[in-house]
Amino acid sequence: MAKLLVVDDDLELLELLAELLRIEGFEVETAxxxxxxxxxxxxxxxxxxxxIMMPVLNGIETLKRIRQNLSIPVMMLTARGDEIDRVLGLELGADDYLAKPFxxxxLVARIKAILRRTESHTLRNEDNEKNERPTQLQFEDLVLYPKRQQAIYKERDLELTGTEFALLQSLMSNPGQALSREHLSLxxxxxxxxxxxRSIDMHISNLRRKLPKRKNDLPWxxxxxxxGYFFVGEK
Structure with a gap:
């Protein structure tokens, strides 16, 4: 049973969301x-x-502080049509967003999709271990460890979010092959x-910012x- 933390200053909506998600089988805490x-x-x-819109500490500032310590998936709830908040949330490392009213x-489908993606990485790599297959993906000095969803470049942790890691793994597993934005979104x-x-575009932008410069000056x-996008291999 997945444990969720639902954060909203609208107490009536907060309780409705908590009840809905508990009915769907989630363990839910609220703030x-x-x-x-x-x-x-x-x-x-x-x-x-x-x-996003909360007193005391708003969602954007809260997300900043979460990302200082944790890579836990975060879905932002935004006002309909508020593009600035959506883009800013994605830039700061939100995994997805949903506009109110939704x-x-x-909502449940989006939550399950994020959790399914996270669980699929773990299950895939448990199978790899059973079959004694390599549990890491490497290109030049960049190494991905799917089991712990960690990206390392020259022994430095790049501190990717779960979504950023999944996107990088998908592209890196298919070097030189164009993957459409539609395919990556799904x-x-x-x-x-x-x-x-613009979710995929923003996550790509975050990856470009976090990945260090390659030794041969090629883009990642x-x-x-x-x-769409493709991972650049050798010349």
Whole structure:
């Protein structure tokens, strides 16, 4: 049973969300502002559902502080049409966002998609261990350890979020092959790509910022207009 922390200052909505998610089989804890969220949060939680507009400590500042210590998946709840908050949340390492008001089924589906992605990495690598296959992926000085979702470059932890790691692993597993934004949205984010959805682009931007400069000055990724992204191999 996955343990979730739901954070929202609207107490009526908070209780409704908690009840809905408990009915869906989740273990749910709640917080009515960012300060309480940070006080409660630890590694026992599998996902944080975080509202942006809150008193005491808003969702953006709360996300900043979460990312200083934890890579736990975070889904932001944003006001409909508030593009700035969505982009800023993604830049700071949010895994996904959902605009209010939202459909209950879509919320549950998004949560399950994030959890399924995280669990799939663990299960895949448990199978690899049983079959005595390598449990790491390496290219030049960049090494991915899927079991613990950790990316290391020259012995330095790049501190990727779960979504950033999954995106990098998908691209790095297919060097030189263009993967469409639609494909990446489905396989990494677990959702169909919608018009004006910039989630994948923002996660790529975060990866470009976090990955160090390559020794041969080649970029890590290239963008193919109208096709998507690909991981750049050797010349």
């Amino acid at each position: 009515n502002n960012g300060k309480v969220c940070l006080e409660k949060l630890d590694e026992s939680y599998q996902l944080v559902l975080l509202d 459909n209950d089924r879509e 396989t990494v984010l677990g959702k169909s790509l919608t018009p004006f959805d 990724f290239k963008t193919l207009r109208g096709k």
